[in-house]
Amino acid sequence: MEKAEHAALFNYKGYNLAKETMKLDLVEALEDFETRDSDIFVISYPKSGTIWTQNIICLILYEGHRNGTENISISHRCASIEYNIYNVDITQMPSPRVLMSHLPYYLVPKKLRGKKGKVIYVYRNPKDTLVSFFHYTNSFRAVAFNLEEYMERFLTGNVIGSLVFDHVKGWYTHQNEFNILFLCYEEMIQDLRGTVLKICKFIGKELSSPEVDKVVEMSTFKNMKADPRANYVKTYEECFGQKNVKHIRKGTVGDWKNIMTVSQSERFDNIFQAQMKDIPLKFIWDIK
Ligand code: A3P
Secondary structure, rough: OOHHHHEEEEEEOOOOEEEEOHHHHHHHHHHHOOOOOOOOEEEEEEEEOOHHHOOOHHHHOOOOHHHHOOOOOOHHHHHHHHOOOOOHHHHOOOOOOOOEEEEOHHHHHHHHOOOOEEEEEEEOOOOHHHHHHHHHHHHOOOOOOOOOHEEEEEEEEOOOOOHHHHHHHHHHHHHOEEEEEEEEEHHHHHHHHHHHHHHHHHOOOOOHHHHHHHHHHHOOOOHHHOOOOOOOOHHHHHOOOOOOOOOOOOOOOOHHHHOHHHHHHHHHHHHHHHHOOOOOOOOOOOOO
16 A cells, blocks of 8 residues: 555556646547647656756746746746646647646657657656655655665656656657657756757747856756745645655765665666667766
């Protein structure tokens, strides 16, 4: 039996959603969801840098977000198409809409798959994703998982988002069906300005050099953690009654080394090799 409601899963067509949060009618309607050419979908496996990417895009697109004159949180600005916890009327959102999703490639709107709308897919080395997800999940729980227990769930896909390898592989191998930009979390850490410029180019938004500087400054870990529009503190309180969730937690590369034992790391590596051997995506496990 699950120890906390948050861990409860709802399997929809082979993919695990958060049972307590998802809305089945919303998910079932997604196949025929009307996308617009100008739509920007931030898509990822959970704990891979989703909110960071959403925030960067909001800072690029909205001057009021950048200069602080607008106090709209990114959970309102970028609704999730499968959860939409604030019931944002997505059909009435002005273009360009920024939307987000953790869905696998085969469950997103049919038209997005036909290149109507853009996808920014962010991925991260899955050991750090595991560690981030582990801390996040435990922050909802009365009785914490230990890493061994959680790793077992993660490596068998018994978590929200299902198996990380399937998610990344699916999006990577079907990339030709989408208008898609891949971002790597660790490269975002290594070169935030370069990432901002890459996103600007992909979404067709030109900013002046000082504006780019401002986006970079406001999307650093420290500044995002302090920004109530971006740190999700209020969202967890309002929507889940949770005061202890630190979504913007540590923001580093290689945190897995601080918690995984050698044998856990080796086991992970073996599974990773077997699962990802045909996928030429670059993974960065540590930054010196
Ligand atoms: P950690 O738990 O390792 O700190 P997601 O939004 O997909 O759930 O990803 C959450 C992860 O992204 C967390 O990782 C969080 O700290 C990290 N993150 C969020 N904003 C960041 C930023 N500006 N710089 C670096 N990491 C960031």
